[in-house]
Amino acid sequence: MSNPASGDSSNAKMERMRAQPPRGMRDLLPDEVALRDWATNVIIETYKTFGFTRIETPAVESIELLKRGEGGENLSLIYEILKRGEKLEKALADTSSGGVDKDALSDLGLRFDLTVPLARFYGNNNANIPNPFKSIQVGSVWRAESPQAGRFRQFTQCDIDIIGVKSNFAELDLLQATASALSKLGFDKFIIRINDRRILSELALHCQFDPTRLDSVFIAVDKLDKIGLDGIAQELRNGGHDPAAVDKLVELFKPIQPLINDTTLSGSNQFNRIAETLPKFASNEAVEELKQLIEAIDSGVDGKFTLAFDPTLVRGMGYYTGPIFEVGVPGLPYSVAGGGRYDKMIEKFVGREVPACGFSIGFERIIGVMQERGFKPPTASQKIAFIYDPGRDTLKDVFKGQNSLRKDGVTVSLVPKKKELKKQIDQLGEQGFTSFVVFKGDPDNLEIKTL
Amino acid sequence: MSNPASGDSSNAKMERMRAQPPRGMRDLLPDEVALRDWATNVIIETYKTFGFTRIETPAVESIELLKRGEGGENLSLIYEILKRGEKLEKALADTSSGGVDKDALSDLGLRFDLTVPLARFYGNNNANIPNPFKSIQVGSVWRAESPQAGRFRQFTQCDIDIIGVKSNFAELDLLQATASALSKLGFDKFIIRINDRRILSELALHCQFDPTRLDSVFIAVDKLDKIGLDGIAQELRNGGHDPAAVDKLVELFKPIQPLINDTTLSGSNQFNRIAETLPKFASNEAVEELKQLIEAIDSGVDGKFTLAFDPTLVRGMGYYTGPIFEVGVPGLPYSVAGGGRYDKMIEKFVGREVPACGFSIGFERIIGVMQERGFKPPTASQKIAFIYDPGRDTLKDVFKGQNSLRKDGVTVSLVPKKKELKKQIDQLGEQGFTSFVVFKGDPDNLEIKTL
Numbered sequence: 001m002s003n004p005a006s007g008d009s010s011n012a013k014m015e016r017m018r019a020q021p022p023r024g025m026r027d028l029l030p031d032e033v034a035l036r037d038w039a040t041n042v043i044i045e046t047y048k049t050f051g052f053t054r055i056e057t058p059a060v061e062s063i064e065l066l067k068r069g070e071g072g073e074n075l076s077l078i079y080e081i082l083k084r085g086e087k088l089e090k091a092l093a094d095t096s097s098g099g100v101d102k103d104a105l106s107d108l109g110l111r112f113d114l115t116v117p118l119a120r121f122y123g124n125n126n127a128n129i130p131n132p133f134k135s136i137q138v139g140s141v142w143r144a145e146s147p148q149a150g151r152f153r154q155f156t157q158c159d160i161d162i163i164g165v166k167s168n169f170a171e172l173d174l175l176q177a178t179a180s181a182l183s184k185l186g187f188d189k190f191i192i193r194i195n196d197r198r199i200l201s202e203l204a205l206h207c208q209f210d211p212t213r214l215d216s217v218f219i220a221v222d223k224l225d226k227i228g229l230d231g232i233a234q235e236l237r238n239g240g241h242d243p244a245a246v247d248k249l250v251e252l253f254k255p256i257q258p259l260i261n262d263t264t265l266s267g268s269n270q271f272n273r274i275a276e277t278l279p280k281f282a283s284n285e286a287v288e289e290l291k292q293l294i295e296a297i298d299s300g301v302d303g304k305f306t307l308a309f310d311p312t313l314v315r316g317m318g319y320y321t322g323p324i325f326e327v328g329v330p331g332l333p334y335s336v337a338g339g340g341r342y343d344k345m346i347e348k349f350v351g352r353e354v355p356a357c358g359f360s361i362g363f364e365r366i367i368g369v370m371q372e373r374g375f376k377p378p379t380a381s382q383k384i385a386f387i388y389d390p391g392r393d394t395l396k397d398v399f400k401g402q403n404s405l406r407k408d409g410v411t412v413s414l415v416p417k418k419k420e421l422k423k424q425i426d427q428l429g430e431q432g433f434t435s436f437v438v439f440k441g442d443p444d445n446l447e448i449k450t451l
Numbered sequence: 452m453s454n455p456a457s458g459d460s461s462n463a464k465m466e467r468m469r470a471q472p473p474r475g476m477r478d479l480l481p482d483e484v485a486l487r488d489w490a491t492n493v494i495i496e497t498y499k500t501f502g503f504t505r506i507e508t509p510a511v512e513s514i515e516l517l518k519r520g521e522g523g524e525n526l527s528l529i530y531e532i533l534k535r536g537e538k539l540e541k542a543l544a545d546t547s548s549g550g551v552d553k554d555a556l557s558d559l560g561l562r563f564d565l566t567v568p569l570a571r572f573y574g575n576n577n578a579n580i581p582n583p584f585k586s587i588q589v590g591s592v593w594r595a596e597s598p599q600a601g602r603f604r605q606f607t608q609c610d611i612d613i614i615g616v617k618s619n620f621a622e623l624d625l626l627q628a629t630a631s632a633l634s635k636l637g638f639d640k641f642i643i644r645i646n647d648r649r650i651l652s653e654l655a656l657h658c659q660f661d662p663t664r665l666d667s668v669f670i671a672v673d674k675l676d677k678i679g680l681d682g683i684a685q686e687l688r689n690g691g692h693d694p695a696a697v698d699k700l701v702e703l704f705k706p707i708q709p710l711i712n713d714t715t716l717s718g719s720n721q722f723n724r725i726a727e728t729l730p731k732f733a734s735n736e737a738v739e740e741l742k743q744l745i746e747a748i749d750s751g752v753d754g755k756f757t758l759a760f761d762p763t764l765v766r767g768m769g770y771y772t773g774p775i776f777e778v779g780v781p782g783l784p785y786s787v788a789g790g791g792r793y794d795k796m797i798e799k800f801v802g803r804e805v806p807a808c809g810f811s812i813g814f815e816r817i818i819g820v821m822q823e824r825g826f827k828p829p830t831a832s833q834k835i836a837f838i839y840d841p842g843r844d845t846l847k848d849v850f851k852g853q854n855s856l857r858k859d860g861v862t863v864s865l866v867p868k869k870k871e872l873k874k875q876i877d878q879l880g881e882q883g884f885t886s887f888v889v890f891k892g893d894p895d896n897l898e899i900k901t902l
Contacts, residue, residue, distance in 0.1 A: 019574030030504035051864020053481035123470030296846035390618040395747035413502020
């Protein structure tokens with residue numbers, strides 16, 4: 001109110017404001033929100049039946065936390081928030097390095113995922129939450145990606161994490177809970193591919209890649225789906241890796257590749273077939289743990305989904321330390337969920353090693369698939385449009401009339417009568433109303449008609 | 452993964468990261484999120500039964516939109532987002548005005564309310580949504596306020612708005628829906644105070660205040676609760692307003708003040724008593740419309756809440772053009788909901804006048820009151836802790852055992868056995884578990900004990 005707008009209003013009429021959201025952002029209309037709310041609720045309620053509880057962290061975190069180096073390529077996509085007041089003045093005044101230091105302009109930023117904030121949350125709150133802690137997080141994250149079809153700069157993530165469980169019982173829990181949620185959303189016959197970062201490392205070391213450059217080996221291997229084994233080999237050679245190591249890797253992966261997606265094999269059989277082709281590792285712990293996991297879940301999934309061992313699975317984030325997993329749906333070129341173990345991240349906040357693992361549902365992808373499939377969430381069974389005539393009816397009569405229709409499970413919406421009543425009634429049907437009342441002015445005499 | 456973190460991990464152990472969220476922000480723990488989720492759901496489901504549908508807009512909007520002048524004092528509290536890449540370079544390089552222009556550093560910002568984005572949303576989407584449009588919005592907003600007890604820089608707003616209804620049927624709808632939601636959250640005996648911006652203006656003009664300075668008159672009147680009539684008079688005189696006009700205003704409000712909070716009068720009686728004391732206006736339209744509203748709702752509220760006419764009610768935002776309302780709860784020094792009509796805001800986006808009005812629940816205040824009252828939302832009726840021994844049990848047996856307990860409405864949570872089982876079981880009770888199983892290794896032989 002301190003800036004009276006009255007003087008501006010005539011100018012405002014002339015100059016139309018841009019109504020589109022910022023580039024890469026979007027508005028969500030009622031039908032899409034209804035679907036998203038339904039799916040969110042199914043996911044959260046399913047996770048709750050596994051003993052997970054929901055927490056929330058702020059959208060805004062310190063730049064120091066966000067840039068800590070765990071976010072991989074996301075670090076370059078952070079939305080930074082401009083400092084304010086004196087802090088900003090100071091940053092702008094300091095040109096000692098030959099100009100204003102860009103990095104000094106912000107001390108806050110928008111989160112780019114929910115895992116980094118979770119690690120901070122655990123450091124801040126571990127004295128006041130159960131140990132182990134099983135969290136659900138559903139929230140928006142922001143990345144300044146190049147806009148393209150189906151990719152947005154604000155999107156929803158849907159994560160569960162177990163903090164404080166060192167054994168692979170945690171992975172069992174995560175896998176079952178996520179599979180159950182996907183199944184309740186109408187997904188079936190999906191494939192959960194599993195690997196372990198330790199297996200990847202040992203394979204690379206076995207091939208005698210440079211131990212200090214394993215990350216760049218993984219980055220190449222991660223592209224198997226897109227560029228094939230030959231493409232990987234080329235990328236590694238171009239990247240200056242030892243050609244003998246590259247040849248060894250190709251030789252190793254060649255017999256594995258057809259087995260990864262062989263759905264005729266059950267989880268355990270597929271696992272054993274692949275494990276046979278692998279060189280014997282110094283430590284077989286990772287393989288043994290994966291085997292237990294696959295055997296356990298394989299014993300109870302009833303064909304609802306397939307578990308597959310995939311020694312070429314990488315997952316993008318640098319913070320994974322053990323088992324990693326990814327969910328694929330037949331016919332989709334991308335994964336719909338993924339996760340893994342990250343035992344080294346939380347210690348930075350609490351000063352001791354705290355084991356952790358998590359599973360994230362690609363919420364936007366799930367919603368995209370459900371929209372393509374034409375899925376409609378259930379709605380109120382009875383939705384009545386109460387059509388009144390604003391030029392004739394009194395507030396009192398309308399209030400009494402519509403109130404008499406209200407009861408549990410029934411929606412009653414006040415709707416002003418339009419000139420073309422017939423057309424209006426057709427539109428109400430399209431909007432999902434199941435019936436209507438054309439109010440005649442007498443609240444004790446209402447005629448409900450079905451749409 | 453492009454920045455391998457492995458080399459850093461030993462240093463990271465030395466240097467503990469700050470685990471607190473940014474100043475003025477906060478983490479929400481499971482109990483609070485459960486309460487908030489329950490309340491959100493009650494509010495949304497109630498609003499749906501009145502025919503409102505939920506939409507979402509991005510958290511990030513253009514700075515141009517946010518600074519458009521409708522946000523009053525909130526404009527100075529906007530979190531601005533730093534430009535990126537070339538745009539930032541360009542802004543930093545341009546020192547033609549004697550230094551870097553602060554305003555050129557950002558073109559995006561975080562929304563500070565849900566009303567300005569709604570107006571943009573309507574401009575962007577009105578061809579694809581019903582007319583009139585009844586929206587629900589629940590979402591975070593950000594304001595860089597000075598942190599103080601109970602006030603946070605990220606908080607949730609909970610709005611309903613009706614766009615496209617010119618008559619006071621829209622206000623009736625908003626008032627009934629909001630009263631119904633508050634009632635379902637356990638609030639009763641609350642007072643909805645109503646006024647109309649047109650009445651305020653006419654009163655001020657009647658007192659012969661300078662017509663170009665009405666906003667500063669309203670700002671003073673808005674403080675009646677805090678500084679009293681004498682305080683208002685002093686502030687107006689200090690602000691250079693005509694002392695004769697100030698005296699006239701005090702004379703006018705003196706007999707009204709005791710009537711505003713007189714709960715012994717029913718809504719209509721209270722309205723009539725106050726209306727009698729008011730000078731006759733050139734146009735009585737605003738008074739007449741309020742009267743209809745109060746009479747209609749007064750006829751059906753059954754004492755659940757009180758409607759009170761309050762000609763001193765102002766509401767902070769500059770964009771209101773007609774009826775305004777505010778909900779007070781006995782014993783609370785602040786309002787828990789408020790809203791009003793803003794018929795001039797949306798035209799800037801669509802090029803024609805579009806009537807609109809909205810009601811916003813102060814979600815954080817509502818939650819604060821419910822927490823003080825010790826309210827606990829309903830939880831799953833059966834919540835079983837399945838305690839396994841990670842050193843002894845197999846994944847397969849645990850998987851089978853806990854699966855046999857799963858059915859609708861039952862939560863089964865895997866919990867690793869701790870050294871002190873007795874203490875652990877006590878803690879599980881405190882965490883809300885209703886029963887537990889200490890797994891003995893045989894999935895076909897489980898003993899469920901009540902907590």
